Amino acid sequence: MDELVRCPVVFEPADPPRLGRMAFWGAELPTGMGELGALDVVEARDGEVRVRTVPALRLPVAQAVPLLSRARRDRRAHPATAFWGAATVVALQLVARGRLLPTVSPGDFDAWRVGPLDPADQGRIGELVDAMPADARAVPVPDRLPLELPDARVLVEGFLDAVADAMPRGGSEAAFLAATPQRVPELRAWADGVSVSLRIEFDGRFRAVVQLHSLADPGLVSDAAEVWAGAGRARAQSQAIVVLRRAARVWPALDAVLHKEVPDEFVLLDDEVRQLLGGAADRLAAKGVPVHWPKDLARQLVARVAIGGDSPPRDMPGFLSGDQALRFDWQVALGDDPLTRDELEQLAQAHRPVVRLREQWQLVDADLARRAQQRTLEPLSPLAALGLALTGTAEIDGEQVEVVPNGWLGALRDRIADAEGGAEQLAQPPALAATLRDYQLRGLRWLARMTSLGLGCCLADDMGLGKTITVIALHLHRSAGPTLVVCPASLLGNWEREIRRFAPGVPVRRFHGSARDLSEVTGFVLTTYGTMRPSASELAAVPWDLVVADEAQHVKNARSATAKALRTITSGVRIALTGTPVENTLSELWAILDWATPGLLGSLPSFRRRWAKPIEADKDEETARRLSRLLRPFLLRRSKSDPGIAPELPAKTETDQLVPLTREQAGLYEAAVREAMAEIADSTGMARRGKIVKLLTSLKQICNHPAQYLKQPDARLTARSGKLALLDELLDTIVAEDHAVLVFTQYVSMAQLLVRHLADRGLPCQFLHGGTPVPRREAMVHRFQSGEVPIFLISLKAGGTGLNLTRADHVVHYDRWWNPAVEDQATDRAHRIGQTRPVQVHRLMTEGTIEDRIAAMLTAKRALADAVLTGGEAALTELTDSELADLVELR
Numbered sequence: 001m002d003e004l005v006r007c008p009v010v011f012e013p014a015d016p017p018r019l020g021r022m023a024f025w026g027a028e029l030p031t032g033m034g035e036l037g038a039l040d041v042v043e044a045r046d047g048e049v050r051v052r053t054v055p056a057l058r059l060p061v062a063q064a065v066p067l068l069s070r071a072r073r074d075r076r077a078h079p080a081t082a083f084w085g086a087a088t089v090v091a092l093q094l095v096a097r098g099r100l101l102p103t104v105s106p107g108d109f110d111a112w113r114v115g116p117l118d119p120a121d122q123g124r125i126g127e128l129v130d131a132m133p134a135d136a137r138a139v140p141v142p143d144r145l146p147l148e149l150p151d152a153r154v155l156v157e158g159f160l161d162a163v164a165d166a167m168p169r170g171g172s173e174a175a176f177l178a179a180t181p182q183r184v185p186e187l188r189a190w191a192d193g194v195s196v197s198l199r200i201e202f203d204g205r206f207r208a209v210v211q212l213h214s215l216a217d218p219g220l221v222s223d224a225a226e227v228w229a230g231a232g233r234a235r236a237q238s239q240a241i242v243v244l245r246r247a248a249r250v251w252p253a254l255d256a257v258l259h260k261e262v263p264d265e266f267v268l269l270d271d272e273v274r275q276l277l278g279g280a281a282d283r284l285a286a287k288g289v290p291v292h293w294p295k296d297l298a299r300q301l302v303a304r305v306a307i308g309g310d311s312p313p314r315d316m317p318g319f320l321s322g323d324q325a326l327r328f329d330w331q332v333a334l335g336d337d338p339l340t341r342d343e344l345e346q347l348a349q350a351h352r353p354v355v356r357l358r359e360q361w362q363l364v365d366a367d368l369a370r371r372a373q374q375r376t377l378e379p380l381s382p383l384a385a386l387g388l389a390l391t392g393t394a395e396i397d398g399e400q401v402e403v404v405p406n407g408w409l410g411a412l413r414d415r416i417a418d419a420e421g422g423a424e425q426l427a428q429p430p431a432l433a434a435t436l437r438d439y440q441l442r443g444l445r446w447l448a449r450m451t452s453l454g455l456g457c458c459l460a461d462d463m464g465l466g467k468t469i470t471v472i473a474l475h476l477h478r479s480a481g482p483t484l485v486v487c488p489a490s491l492l493g494n495w496e497r498e499i500r501r502f503a504p505g506v507p508v509r510r511f512h513g514s515a516r517d518l519s520e521v522t523g524f525v526l527t528t529y530g531t532m533r534p535s536a537s538e539l540a541a542v543p544w545d546l547v548v549a550d551e552a553q554h555v556k557n558a559r560s561a562t563a564k565a566l567r568t569i570t571s572g573v574r575i576a577l578t579g580t581p582v583e584n585t586l587s588e589l590w591a592i593l594d595w596a597t598p599g600l601l602g603s604l605p606s607f608r609r610r611w612a613k614p615i616e617a618d619k620d621e622e623t624a625r626r627l628s629r630l631l632r633p634f635l636l637r638r639s640k641s642d643p644g645i646a647p648e649l650p651a652k653t654e655t656d657q658l659v660p661l662t663r664e665q666a667g668l669y670e671a672a673v674r675e676a677m678a679e680i681a682d683s684t685g686m687a688r689r690g691k692i693v694k695l696l697t698s699l700k701q702i703c704n705h706p707a708q709y710l711k712q713p714d715a716r717l718t719a720r721s722g723k724l725a726l727l728d729e730l731l732d733t734i735v736a737e738d739h740a741v742l743v744f745t746q747y748v749s750m751a752q753l754l755v756r757h758l759a760d761r762g763l764p765c766q767f768l769h770g771g772t773p774v775p776r777r778e779a780m781v782h783r784f785q786s787g788e789v790p791i792f793l794i795s796l797k798a799g800g801t802g803l804n805l806t807r808a809d810h811v812v813h814y815d816r817w818w819n820p821a822v823e824d825q826a827t828d829r830a831h832r833i834g835q836t837r838p839v840q841v842h843r844l845m846t847e848g849t850i851e852d853r854i855a856a857m858l859t860a861k862r863a864l865a866d867a868v869l870t871g872g873e874a875a876l877t878e879l880t881d882s883e884l885a886d887l888v889e890l891r
Contacts, residue, residue: 003030004057005071006882008080008135010039012058013158016109016181018165020158022064022084023139025056034059041138042147049147051140061159062166065092076881080135087128087156091163094121097286098246100164101193101215102176108185110175113161116195116288125160129153194236196243197290200276202297202354202361206268210257211292212240225264243288250283251275273353277365293363297354301347301362303371304402305394306331306338307385308409316412317454320386325379330371331404334358347372383599389413390633391626395610416450416633429476434502436473439638439645440466446636447474447575451546456574456596458552460637463579463825464804464832465645468498471548471575475524476503481545482521486566488551489528493778494804495550499524511535512774518542529554529562536565544572552576555595556588558604567595579825581635586612589631597634640831652831654841656855657730659722661703661846661890668702668709669849669890677888681881692884696850699888701747703846704815708750717757723814723844724757730842731763734810735790741810744826746796746817754793754814765791781805796826805829809837814844816851850888 007026014020025039039056042049059067065088071077072085094100094114101115117125132152141148175182199209210224224240227233244263248254253272257263268276276284281291307328313319332339332347334357339347347355350369354361377396380388388394389405390413405413426445428436436444443459447470450457459467475483485495492510499508507523509515512531521542532539547569549555555563574596581589590607593600601607611627614620638645661669676695683691701709705721717724727743734741745751748769758765766780766789784792785807792805796817808830817823823843831839845851 003028004067005074005077005081007057008078008138009064009068009084010041010080010135010137010139011061011084011155011159011162012139013155013162015107016105016111016165017113017158017162018061018111018179019181020061020162021058022061022068023056023058024081025054029055029057033057034063040140042134042140042149043138051147060166061162065163065166078135078882079133080138083128083131083133083136084159086131087159088163090124090128091160092167094160095164095167099288104184104187108183109181110178110184110187111161112165112176114164118285125153125156128156132156194239194243195288196240196247197292198284199292200268200273200294200297202294206270206273207265208257208268209265210240210244210263212236223264225262228262228264247284247287247289250287251280253280270352274366277353277363278367297361297363301332301334301357301364301368302402303330303332303368304404305329305377305388305396306404306406307380307388308406312408312411317452320382321454322382324382326382326385326409328377328380328385330375330377332368332372334362344372344375381599383597384602385409386412387600387602387630390417391630393626412453416453416455417629426477429473431476431505432469432473432502433504434469436469437466440470440473443467443470443636443638444473444477447471448477450634451478451573451575454573455634456576457633458576458578458581458592458596458635460576460578460581460635462638462640463828464834465638465640466833467550467577468495469502471546471577472499472502474575475546476506478545481543481572483524483546483548484539484542484544484569484572485524485526485548485550486529486532487526487549488554489530489774490777490803491550492526492528492774493781495524495526511539529566532569533562533565536568540569540571542571544569546575547572548575548577549592549595550577552578552592552595553580553588556591558587558591558594563591563595567598579828580822581637586616593631593634600630600634649831649833650835651838652827652841653838654843656843656845657726658845658847658852659726661722661849662706662720664706664720665702665722665846666890668706669699672698672702673885673888673890677881677885680884695888699850700815701750703849703851704745704747704750705753707753708747711749713749713752713756717753717760722846724754726844727754727812727814728761730810730812731758731791735763738790739810740784740787740790740808741792741812742805742808742826742830743791743793743812743814744796744823745793745814747815748795750814751793751795758791758793763791764789765793767793769795770797784808794826794829796822803829804832804834806832806834806836809835809839811839811841812844813842816843816845816855848890853887 004024007024007029009022009024012021012023023039024034025041029036034057037056037058038053040051040053043052068081068085068088069092070085071081072089074082074085077085091114094117099114099117099121100112103111103113105111129152132155134149137149137152137155139150141150175184175187193215195213195215197211197213199211201207201209212222212224212227214220227236227240241258241263244254244258248258253268253275256266260266276291284291305328307326332344339357343357346357347364347369350364353364355364356362385405386409388403389409392403393400394403395401404410426448428441428444443461447457447459451474459470461467471483471485487495489512492512496508496510499506509517509523509525511518511525511527516531516535516538518525518538518541525542527535527539549566555566557563576592576596578592581592587604587608590601590604590612594604602610611623614623615627640649672695676691676698680688680691680695698709703723705717705724707713707715707717707720719725731741743751743754745754751767751769755765755767766783768777768780772780780792781803783789784805787807792808794803811827811830813823813826817826827839827841831841843855845855
């Protein structure tokens with residue numbers, strides 16, 4: 001039966017619900033179980049939606065439940081089967097909690113349904129409805145044109161009722177117990193039934209009054225005393241007793257009313273009221289017995305935490321970067337008005353679950369009383385306190401609690417809460433030999449404000465928007481000491497040229513190669529990550545005013561030797577520069593900001609638990625909003641497409657160029673898929689993941705050129721690759737029309753083949769890769785920018801950042817990098833400030849291959865695309881065998 005988890009499945013409702021069936025469908029169905037037949041399903045193929053008849057195996061819902069409940073955790077499970085597995089778990093949990101109501105079906109059959117449902121239950125059902133994949137309801141609604149799928153909510157609720165109706169059945173032939181449907185139209189009125197609630201009254205002592213509600217007419221409410229006093233109410237009375245007995249299992253105090261001849265009301269002890277306030281009321285509501293408190297008995301007391309104080313620190317930068325701790329206390333408020341010290345003492349000394357405050361009785365639960373008595377929490381570091389002030393919440397004992405920043409801390413939060421709004425209106429430094437654009441001036445003001453407070457930050461503008469000149473302007477504005485810039489080797493020349501151009505007279509030296517002089521340091525010192533790593537102790541001995549990490553994604557792995565070395569340079573305010581603060585996961589963002597503002601985001605494990613997992617895995621939008629509030633003051637991100645940022649930039653046109661595989665490529669592709677899928681099917685764990693990555697790499701190389709895959713550096717190249725043929729056509733046109741082009745590939749071996757091929761054709765080109773020495777890099781950039789060479793081949797990792805190549809008005813991505821942000825960075829070598837011509841971007845892809853389907857996913861923003869964007873190829877290693885086969889199949 002476990003073979004069925006690989007097949008998609010739909011739910012077929014019935015009357016009564018327990019006769020519903022799960023229809024598994026697909027080409028390969030196991031035999032010897034269930035009912036084999038046919039099923040009409042809706043499919044989208046080649047842009048058309050149509051109905052196709054497929055083989056199907058039908059199982060009764062009760063028989064399918066064990067299989068489905070296991071499928072949700074089975075990596076091989078089809079998404080539709082995994083979805084119905086998740087719905088099965090919700091249904092079983094409702095049954096286990098006694099959320100069952102008798103009913104009479106539309107066909108007059110005895111049936112059980114799930115209910116009553118509390119808001120949390122309704123929320124889970126809503127999440128299921130939103131998550132339903134198309135294959136889980138791929139049966140067309142009869143007689144509807146255009147084709148229409150069944151309503152997801154109707155299917156989910158019908159399935160939950162089917163599980164509930166099938167599970168409680170026993171061997172009796174009585175209605176509501178027999179497996180065989182019983183016609184019981186006469187019980188319809190009875191099945192409408194009653195529900196129970198408790199009304200709490202207070203007149204110096206507490207009483208719980210039992211109320212009965214009609215399920216048929218929820219607005220009809222009567223006290224139990226009235227129901228017991230009336231005639232012909234036996235059914236309602238017996239149902240109420242059943243509900244009260246079930247509720248007594250979670251709150252034993254209800255035994256008192258069950259022992260009365262008429263279960264109408266009973267007096268509550270103070271401890272029993274505390275039990276209700278402390279969680280018993282929630283447990284009763286989960287059993288279908290809500291608790292109603294009197295309106296004149298208010299629950300307006302709230303506990304929150306207060307941080308900060310009235311007197312601001314004398315040295316704000318020193319305080320924020322120091323080790324002094326801030327008070328972190330519980331504050332109890334009546335609505336928005338904090339209690340006075342005397343009122344807090346009155347609350348702390350209260351021995352009852354009510355207290356009289358400001359001429360009104362207030363309910364007091366045990367947690368609130370404890371917080372009033374033990375008001376002081378563990379002190380916080382200044383940056384941790386600022387972080388809580390920005391998010392507005394703190395996590396205490398697993399609970400999100402409101403944070404109130406007092407005095408100067410609240411003022412500081414308001415001052416920095418908006419990255420650009422309200423920034424100090426300083427002018428650009430007179431010594432700057434340029435006129436800053438408006439957005440650059442706003443960036444300078446933001447940097448000046450943050451650094452004046454001693455706070456590090458991350459300027460994450462798009463590539464080409466002028467982060468370098470903005471930092472140069474900040475150095476001139478501060479005039480407080482030397483600035484250390486740590487950057488990739490390819491950027492040393494660019495930094496030096498920009499400083500000499502825009503800040504003439506400011507000393508600038510390289511700490512790189514044999515020129516490593518740190519005596520009498522002034523102005524700018526430029527070094528590379530590779531040089532900084534072994535020289536960190538020398539650099540740390542200099543009293544820097546600013547430490548700048550350019551292309552800060554180089555330290556996105558906090559455990560790397562480079563990141564650890566950079567952290568040892570403790571002097572100076574830290575500024576991170578990057579166009580891609582998040583390339584893969586939020587943990588990379590943590591690494592960058594924890595270097596710039598140590599302590600703001602807490603430790604990496606706590607950041608992953610509090611922020612990364614809820615956002616990346618659980619898609620928690622509220623947590624994402626809180627993190628955004630925390631990050632906004634410390635991370636300034638502007639895009640070229642933002643209104644008013646770079647209106648002078650010429651247009652950028654992106655085109656996906658689809659080419660067919662040659663016969664040789666197609667043969668290699670199919671053979672690689674066939675052999676690898678056989679090995680993958682027999683593998684598990686890390687071995688399976690490794691084989692998948694190897695397959696993906698092989699397929700991309702085959703799509704590029706057979707010679708790359710077969711490792712034939714000297715073989716004939718022409719007429720063997722559809723991509724190479726198209727590249728030849730593009731380059732012929734570009735060179736003939738006196739344009740210039742950047743050609744990116746992620747493989748050095750492929751670039752070397754292209755260099756040989758272009759040389760054979762007489763087309764001048766040059767090739768930049770990770771092993772190119774810095775002086776040669778700079779010479780190559782100069783040759784290209786001066787128009788000496790029209791074709792610049794670049795390995796994506798080596799040239800994706802830090803190069804200014806505005807001579808190019810064409811960009812070719814020979815192979816796709818499955819994170820669009822990395823491709824965009826590469827394109828930005830040409831499409832940046834200084835470019836005067838429209839830029840044409842050509843993405844070469846092979847038809848019917850994995851490249852084609854990944855591109856479609858990225859365009860359509862499907863769920864798998866999100867996984868690829870955040871996890872790269874690693875996300876694809878978690879696909880089931882059937883999903884992987886569908887992805888790599890040659891079509």
